[in-house]
Amino acid sequence: MATNTMITATALALCMGVSSAVMAETPYMGDGHTMITPDELKWGPVGSMAPGAQIAVLEGDLGTAEPFTMRLKLPADYVIAPHIHPAYERVTVLSGTFYFAHGEEFDRDSARALPEGSLAIMSPGDPMYGYTDGDVVIQLHGTGPWGIEYLNPEDDPRQ
Structure with missing residues (x-):
């Protein structure tokens, strides 16, 4: 990831409540190939969710119109x-049961x-x-x- 792109991604992630620790460089293998093992994931808190949730961004800039993959x-x-x-x-459930x-x-x-293994697809809005x-671990x-926009503003930890 280019330095400017990394700076932009990190700045936007911080605004969205994602720690810069989870935006670490992804190990790339060849032209566009990405391979990541579980021990390479960088987990951090999610400021846009209630305390306790952890996030690892695997690919993408969450604030732009490009593909992203993250785990919670x-x-x-x-x-x-x-x-x-x-x-x-x-959303794919990787471990546990998500209700x-x-x-x-x-x-x-x-x-x-x-x-585990289930999939949910939600449309915008x-x-x-x-x-x-x-x-539970889910991959989005x-x-x-x-x-994320909470229907009840009192539920939003960013408030």
């Missing part, structure tokens, strides 16, 4: 309040259990929420810019 570690009993995203978001639902009001009973009952990918 969510602890047991974690709640993601109802929110929307500005672009399509694709996910579409809607404007948090309703634990309406959430669907998505075990559609309200959603989720929770965990154990530790799409085309940026990525963002």
Whole structure:
């Protein structure tokens, strides 16, 4: 990644609540090939989510119209309040069970259990929420810019 691109990505990530520690250079192999092992991931807090969540950005500048891939570690009993995203978001459950639902009001009973290997695809502007009952790792990918807007401003940790 070029220095200017890295500076831009880091500055935008900090504005979005992503620590610069998670924006470390990705190990590249050849022309456009990327290979990353789990021990190479740089995890850090997510300022746009409630405390406890950890993020590792694997590729892309989350603030531009380019592909991105990131992972989130969510602890047991974690709640993601109802929110929307500005672009399509694709979520793959890598470990644990993530409970996910579409809607404007948090309703634990309406959430669907998505075990390891499950996929969820959400369209821009559609309200959603989720929770965990154990530790969960999910991978998100799409085309940026990525963002999160909570339906209830009181749920936004950036406030």
